[in-house]
Amino acid sequence: MTTAPEAVLSPWTDGLVPMVHCRQCHGLYRDVHHPCPVCQHQMGPDVFPEGYGRVDVPRYTLEGAAPYTIFVLLDLIRNEFERPLTATKGMSGRVSQRLVIVILFWTAFEVLMERFFEAAFADDPESKELRRTPNIGQRLDRVYRDRWGKTFWDDLAEIGYPEVSRHLQTVQHRRNAFIHGDAEAIDDALVVLTVASLLDVQLAWIALFNKRCTGRQNKIPVWAFRPKP
Ligand SMILES: [Zn+2]
Numbered sequence: 123m124t125t126a127p128e129a130v131l132s133p134w135t136d137g138l139v140p141m142v143h144c145r146q147c148h149g150l151y152r153d154v155h156h157p158c159p160v161c162q163h164q165m166g167p168d169v170f171p172e173g174y175g176r177v178d179v180p181r182y183t184l185e186g187a188a189p190y191t192i193f194v195l196l197d198l199i200r201n202e203f204e205r206p207l208t209a210t211k212g213m214s215g216r217v218s219q220r221l222v223i224v225i226l227f228w229t230a231f232e233v234l235m236e237r238f239f240e241a242a243f244a245d246d247p248e249s250k251e252l253r254r255t256p257n258i259g260q261r262l263d264r265v266y267r268d269r270w271g272k273t274f275w276d277d278l279a280e281i282g283y284p285e286v287s288r289h290l291q292t293v294q295h296r297r298n299a300f301i302h303g304d305a306e307a308i309d310d311a312l313v314v315l316t317v318a319s320l321l322d323v324q325l326a327w328i329a330l331f332n333k334r335c336t337g338r339q340n341k342i343p344v345w346a347f348r349p350k351p
Contacts, residue, residue, distance in 0.1 A: 137324030141187030147336045150187040150328050160336045185345045195230040199223050203317050221308040227316050228297045237344045241335035244342045283326035289319045
């Protein structure tokens, strides 16, 4: 007897893309037919007036788990990863031809973490601690530790994602080296690892968001476009 092969999950279709947003507690989850795993709220389908003898299957109109920018960045990463390489191997063959994947990835991570902190501090929107620390590195370390007693990196490892935590720290370090002049800091191995980790990064972020950013009085929608004043 053979067992069915396990479905291979994809970073393009199984991370943030299929998630919905619970209007009750702000939790993010995948299957709308089950109660929200954070607050147990069961969402209902949209109500349509009956008419013309049509029987529709129940429909749900729900906000997603991320702003549109994230989906655009995921598409850009995918395009770059799946395109054929050109004959010349990068700039003089010394840097990764696809290093832009790592730049795009870090941009997406910063967008997600900006939403994370806004949602987590939603009941204290004037928080001096947050407002005077726009730098992501300091937020992930000091601001995070002041609020939850440990760094973002340790929190991520403790909920079951130590590899994601290590990978994100490597990307942060190499990306900083890149923008400060070391173009070779982002090599092909890091590009490949970044794509290979892309689904786990999304799932880890969702798990930590559900742990740290739900159940606030004020809910700052993670999906909404909010121009800065
Ligand atoms: Zn909920």
